Amino acid sequence: MLFTLILYSIILILIVTYIVVHVKQYEYFKVRQISGPTPSYFFGHARTLWNAKSPSRQLAEWSKQFGKIYGIFEGTRPVLIASDVDFLQEVFIKQFSHFPIRKTNILTKALNRGTRIHLFNALGTRWKRQRNVINPTFSAVKLKQMSPLINDCINELMKKLPDYSEKHEDFNIYTLYKRMTMDVICRCAFGVDTDMQNNPDNIYLKKVAQVFTIDIRKMLAFKLGTLVPSLGVTLGTLFIFLNTVKQKLNQLFPSTTKKFEQFPASWIMERVDEVIGMRSDVAKQRVDLLQLMLEAASREHIKDKNDDVNDQYIAKKLTYDEVIANVFLFMVAGYETTSTALAYCTYVLVNHPEEQLKLQHEIDEYLSQNEDGKDPDYDVINRMPYMDMVIKEVLRMHPIAISAVVNRECIEETDVCGIKITKGAVIQPDVYSVHYDQELWGPQDVNSFCPERHLTKRHPLAYIAFGVGPRNYYHSHISYYY
Ligand code: HEM
Structure with a gap:
């Protein structure tokens, strides 16, 4: 008391x-x-x-x-x-x-002290370096090469629509778009070919959807960080530490308790890490974003000189952790945005x-x-x-x-x-x-x-x-x- x-x-x-x-x-x-x-x-x-x-x-x-x-x-x-x-x-x-x-939040600065940082949050020359490497992977030529992967996913969706139209039943097309865009992203971003559109319980679909159900604005640590910015880095570091502990507990006692369930973001990054581990020379034929980034990846430590984004002499390399973080980013940045845009297009065109x-x-x-x-x-x-x-x-x-x-x-x-x-x-x-x-x-x-x-x-x-x-x-x- x-x-x-x-x-x-x-x-x-x-x-x-x-x-x-x-x-x-x-x-x-x-x-x-x-x-x-x-x-x-x-x-x-x-x-x-x-x-x-x-x-x-x-x-x-x-x-x-x-x-x-x-x-x-x-x-x-x-x-x-x-x-x-x-x-x-x-x-x-x-x-x-x-x-x-x-706008920085409690995680931006704490994450930038670590190694798994992606374009969206990267600061200073680190952002510039990552953009230098990643920009060419989004060139028209590369996107053209990915067209067949995208078309396969769209065809899968198109196969489903006649069924719905014959049944004359209401259905939620947004759900179908979400599965289709995740299918596209998994194939284009890191070559994972799952039966996602036929399997609503697909684990990747669930984990990425979870990233969006967690509203970080409503989390106590974030609220506190907004109100007292001087606590920001400490709170962010604590937040990351807690997740690492959960991750370790999860590995030690899988399936024991939901309490140890790690954040979906780190679950996804672990899977990407596994996919990288399984990639062999044969994979070099692939045109997915992971492969394109791996070609510029280095096991050596990359030191970003200063915070000047106008710096001309920036290395054209990514670390393996940055590759992982960016694959995660593409999954998250492309999924909700594209499926929501498609849903709005449908809604507007119907009207x-x-x-x-x-x-x-x-x-x-x-x-x-x-x-x-x-x-x-x-x-x-x-x-x-x-x-x-x-x-x-x-x-x-x-x-x-x-x-x-x-x-x-x-x-x-x-x-x-x-x-x-x-x-x-x-x-x-x-x-x-x-x-x-x-x-x-x-x-x-x-x-x-x-x-x-x-x-x-x-x-x-x-x-x-x-x-x-x-x-x-x-x-x-x-x-x-x-
Ligand atoms: C309809 C679809 C999409 C919309 C409406 C959308 C919207 C946006 C917006 C508003 C930003 C912030 C830009 C700024 O701060 O000036 C952004 C950033 C970003 N988006 Fe998208 N996006 C879409 C699809 C995608 C897709 C498919 C990808 C990748 C697979 C993607 C990757 C990114 C990345 C990496 C950034 C951060 C870039 C940086 O900070 O350097 N987006 N997006």
Whole structure:
């Protein structure tokens, strides 16, 4: 009892001291004459965002009240919410060297001290080095080579659809898309050929789905790390240590208790590690991403010189741990995004039969020219302008994966459009307000589905469904109009 009382008193004293020291931080936007909703002490606006059904929608609500640039706080960290495209262009493109990273959390810095770090979280020259090696694996030539793998998975899905249509029963196409995209990713990323689409209990499918069911925003360690950033690295290290312990216990006592179940991320990485161990010289014929990365892998320690992303002399190598982490990233980054995009496309097309017919005509036209009866490949799809516009318009109206990924943290004090931004501050685009800005997307009504609006050249920052700037490179072949 006494111990608990002392513990609570210490925590209370720490919190009060913290508030007193940081209270000044809440003046951050006032001194810059930037408006915003009133913060509550200690939490800032974090509680509102944690409780919001969709944080991205919450930002759009605030934008209606406070305009195109306003300020909020996550704990005491200042976050500038922007839907002013010139301001965003400055941050994401022109001043990229001041904003080369996404918003850091308790894991970013702790993970960067370790070896299993992937592109999404990598900082400084480590990110630049990884991009140098991985960019060529996403070239048009390599993607073309993967077309047969992708077509096999699509054909598997197509075999199932007549059954559903004959039965005249409702079914959830999103579930089928999820299985199909995971099938594509497992084959293209690391050559694992499973019967995933016929086996809903497939373990890879389950583990990757679990990565998304864990909402890290709601975990105590993450919440604490947001409110008290100085605890960040310690909490992150503890978090990783705990998972390693669980992993070891899991290996020692398999199937004893669910409590020891390791995090799905490390389960997946272990499997990738096993696949690497089984790869022999024969595998060199493969064209999957794992093989392409392994060709640039080194067993030696790679030392990244400094934090300057503009450094010209960066090694063109990856460590084996980085290969593993990146295969995991492709599985996670490609799965939820692609299947959700396909589900939205289906939903929108069902509700717009005219556009659906137009798209069908375009596809039929290309297929009728295809005399040898081969499945359409990368080149054929690239020659379907209406298809491209439909996908863009669907993702303009229903952008996915946005507020958590499209943001930047300042690493060095700078001035953006007359606003002084300090190290550690975050710039968060309000994607909904940008995508639904009548001035940027008119003259057609922004609330109506109109693929043709993408024939007009727009502001380079008007479309950010795939993010923008050097950290979005992978999708640049998709959004080539902008
Ligand atoms: C409809 C499908 C997809 C959407 C909407 C989407 C969206 C996004 C967005 C918004 C970002 C953040 C970009 C930024 O910060 O500027 C991102 C980053 C990323 N995406 Fe995707 N994505 C999709 C598919 C994929 C696929 C299929 C892969 C790989 C297999 C992938 C791999 C990545 C990677 C590696 C990054 C991080 C790049 C870096 O930080 O250097 N994405 N994606």
